[in-house]
Amino acid sequence: MFDSGVVSTNLEARLVDIQASNPEDLEKNVAWNKLNEVEKCTECVHHLVERHCRERPFAPAICAWDGELSYGELDKQASYIAEQLSRVDVGPDKLVFIMSEKSKWTPVAILASLKAGGGFSLLDPSQPAHRLATLCDLATPQLILASRRHSVKASLLGPPVMIIQDMGLGALDETSENPNSPILSTVESHHHTLHVGFTSGSTGTPKGVLTDHAAFTSGHDVSGLSRESRVLQSTSYNFSACMWEHLVTLTRGACLCIPSEDQLENDVERAICELGVTWAMITPSVARVIEPQNAPSIETLFLVGEAIGRLEISKWAEKVALYSMYAQSECGSPIMTKRIFGPEDLSTLGHPGSAVGWIVDSMDHNRLMPLGAEGELVLQGPCLARSYVNNAEQTTTTFIADPAWARQVGMDTPNRFLKTGDVFSRSPIDGSFQFRGRKGGKVKIRGQRIELAEVEYHLRSQFPQVPHVVAEIVRPSDSDSQYGMLVAVIPSRASPSDGTPNICRLLPPDKKFLHHAQRALDQLSKGLPTYMIPNSFISVESLPRTASGKLHRRLLAETLSQLSRKEILAYMTLPKVYRAPSTITEATLQSVCARVLSIEPEEIGMDDNFLGLGGDSLSARQMVTFARAEGLSITVADCLQQANLTSLANCAQDSRSLHVKPVPIRKDPDPFNSLREDFLHDLPQTLTTDM
Numbered sequence: 001m002f003d004s005g006v007v008s009t010n011l012e013a014r015l016v017d018i019q020a021s022n023p024e025d026l027e028k029n030v031a032w033n034k035l036n037e038v039e040k041c042t043e044c045v046h047h048l049v050e051r052h053c054r055e056r057p058f059a060p061a062i063c064a065w066d067g068e069l070s071y072g073e074l075d076k077q078a079s080y081i082a083e084q085l086s087r088v089d090v091g092p093d094k095l096v097f098i099m100s101e102k103s104k105w106t107p108v109a110i111l112a113s114l115k116a117g118g119g120f121s122l123l124d125p126s127q128p129a130h131r132l133a134t135l136c137d138l139a140t141p142q143l144i145l146a147s148r149r150h151s152v153k154a155s156l157l158g159p160p161v162m163i164i165q166d167m168g169l170g171a172l173d174e175t176s177e178n179p180n181s182p183i184l185s186t187v188e189s190h191h192h193t194l195h196v197g198f199t200s201g202s203t204g205t206p207k208g209v210l211t212d213h214a215a216f217t218s219g220h221d222v223s224g225l226s227r228e229s230r231v232l233q234s235t236s237y238n239f240s241a242c243m244w245e246h247l248v249t250l251t252r253g254a255c256l257c258i259p260s261e262d263q264l265e266n267d268v269e270r271a272i273c274e275l276g277v278t279w280a281m282i283t284p285s286v287a288r289v290i291e292p293q294n295a296p297s298i299e300t301l302f303l304v305g306e307a308i309g310r311l312e313i314s315k316w317a318e319k320v321a322l323y324s325m326y327a328q329s330e331c332g333s334p335i336m337t338k339r340i341f342g343p344e345d346l347s348t349l350g351h352p353g354s355a356v357g358w359i360v361d362s363m364d365h366n367r368l369m370p371l372g373a374e375g376e377l378v379l380q381g382p383c384l385a386r387s388y389v390n391n392a393e394q395t396t397t398t399f400i401a402d403p404a405w406a407r408q409v410g411m412d413t414p415n416r417f418l419k420t421g422d423v424f425s426r427s428p429i430d431g432s433f434q435f436r437g438r439k440g441g442k443v444k445i446r447g448q449r450i451e452l453a454e455v456e457y458h459l460r461s462q463f464p465q466v467p468h469v470v471a472e473i474v475r476p477s478d479s480d481s482q483y484g485m486l487v488a489v490i491p492s493r494a495s496p497s498d499g500t501p502n503i504c505r506l507l508p509p510d511k512k513f514l515h516h517a518q519r520a521l522d523q524l525s526k527g528l529p530t531y532m533i534p535n536s537f538i539s540v541e542s543l544p545r546t547a548s549g550k551l552h553r554r555l556l557a558e559t560l561s562q563l564s565r566k567e568i569l570a571y572m573t574l575p576k577v578y579r580a581p582s583t584i585t586e587a588t589l590q591s592v593c594a595r596v597l598s599i600e601p602e603e604i605g606m607d608d609n610f611l612g613l614g615g616d617s618l619s620a621r622q623m624v625t626f627a628r629a630e631g632l633s634i635t636v637a638d639c640l641q642q643a644n645l646t647s648l649a650n651c652a653q654d655s656r657s658l659h660v661k662p663v664p665i666r667k668d669p670d671p672f673n674s675l676r677e678d679f680l681h682d683l684p685q686t687l688t689t690d691m
Helices: 004-018 023-035 045-055 071-087 105-115 129-139 148-155 213-217 241-251 261-266 268-275 284-289 310-316 343-347 392-398 452-462 511-527 553-560 565-572 584-597 617-629 636-641 645-654 673-682
Strands: 060-064 067-070 095-099 119-123 143-146 161-163 193-199 207-212 230-232 255-258 279-282 300-304 321-326 336-339 356-361 364-368 375-380 399-401 416-426 433-438 442-445 448-451 470-474 485-491 536-540
Touching (some): 023 356, 045 071, 045 105, 045 241, 060 071, 060 105, 067 071, 071 105, 095 105, 095 129, 095 148, 105 119, 105 241, 119 129, 129 193, 129 207, 129 511, 143 148, 148 161, 193 213, 213 241, 230 241, 230 268, 241 255, 261 268, 261 617, 284 300, 284 310, 284 617, 392 399, 392 416, 448 452, 452 470, 452 485, 452 511, 470 553, 485 553, 485 565, 511 536, 511 565, 584 617, 584 645, 636 645
Parallel strands (some): 095 143, 119 193, 143 161, 230 255, 230 279, 279 300, 300 321
Antiparallel strands (some): 060 067, 193 207, 356 364, 375 416, 399 416, 442 448, 470 485
């Protein structure tokens, strides 16, 4: 990748071209990146899994709420389904959508799609049908593999539907030969499609990120997994990390542990214990809900998707091997991981393990920035995704070829680079990377990356009378959380030029605005995932403008951040007469709700509802956990669906005996049985017939 002779020869002459601050900076950049070079791997993902199936057929591969599979059983099921997929023309660079609840059948469907030579994409059944249909139109899958539970909804999306459970083998005899593993005629290559994941797009349509096998298999192993690891499958199917969570587990020969959605929402600690989870990858928001003493089996914990706070470190760093993880949807494997021992380790994200990183001018990727200076992180290496699906313009903009400085630092050409959209700096001392923020309108909500422009696109359809609406992340003035609220800002003036420079006037909500905002909220809920729906709609006289007439986004955010959570949410509801708790259960829920949402108990009346107070699915998990500690049993669905806290209290009273269905785990009284079976499996059959 690098030629040090070219660097040393041309360093002085080309310094102006690449805009580095001095020759020493450039030499350090090149030296550090040479240490992080990654060779392309030419193996396919399913071949790595099949190796474990052959070598350790009796080892546990899947332990789920709905059943278990050994590696031998996984291979039989996936091969049998793959043969059927190949008959309907699934093959190289053909895509299979998988639409299922959390289940043992999801990894079976994934492996089957790969064995047939195709790629896969996971659909979250909880998303609106219109949104799912948009993804189908964008990526044109060959078919949808759906679970029975979601087959009707899948049939509304357009592509042909096959039901996973109906395609699988019946009860399998572990000790039998493997006559049902067909030899498929597909010819796979590491450059064929592995996966398509979807991320928010600024034009109002999601972007499909197409990743090949080499992008996943190339790079250093940052997981720390072994064959004895038991990995929690908890990330949403909306999250690109879910693909990595499934595949890294099976390619390392570990066991994938899959609780049900109900268990993940309402009692994840119990599921972790019953499954014997030793390795987990979760967001910091979820890490705050789980108490280490209630999940003692966890040995390794990766935090991903959000900024890590001191609370998570103080809670977990001394109990487990705690790591931060930086990843991009446009990369097949995580970019940077770092062991976290204390708050001081949050200063950097470490060094890349599957790519080479460079810092360029945020406005001009042809200008390389000096060490210590802020700029956009660009990545180079075989882990990069191939393209955006059916979007050549966005692909060319994001995946750039040979910026002006590439050859000057001694790179072989041609080279591809990914513009991450994230602002970093690089330490001149040790070459580690520090995250500084996100470029433009890219933000993260509850671990999900979204483009504010996509939210604004859909908002405009609900407020056609104004030419410009704004989506913004707002951190309320009275919030002690590092996470903000997604707010829609609606101006009353129709002209985009009416804004006064350096002035942002908020308007009080009236009945007409509240009615329009509620109607818009209802419509958005039909077409967008929940994390893209605003928490509140705020009316302003006009949008603030800079002296040059551009939207003054910083002033708008600063003005809105002066509002309390209660003031922000007041734009969504008419004032109510405060009604105090009348029972012990209501008083307990009032106290728990105040703790979860960081507001005073006296501000919470019994006619308020959890969502109206600023709650969401993540804070509902906290609500369930803290209520359980007070002796009350409620569910996440209760918190999100009940009309007010009195109704929620009635649910709690009626559900004191609620228990999450235990996860079935195969109990083997002989701890050496699996080792003995593996040993016997490898012996010639003539030697084992008499044993």
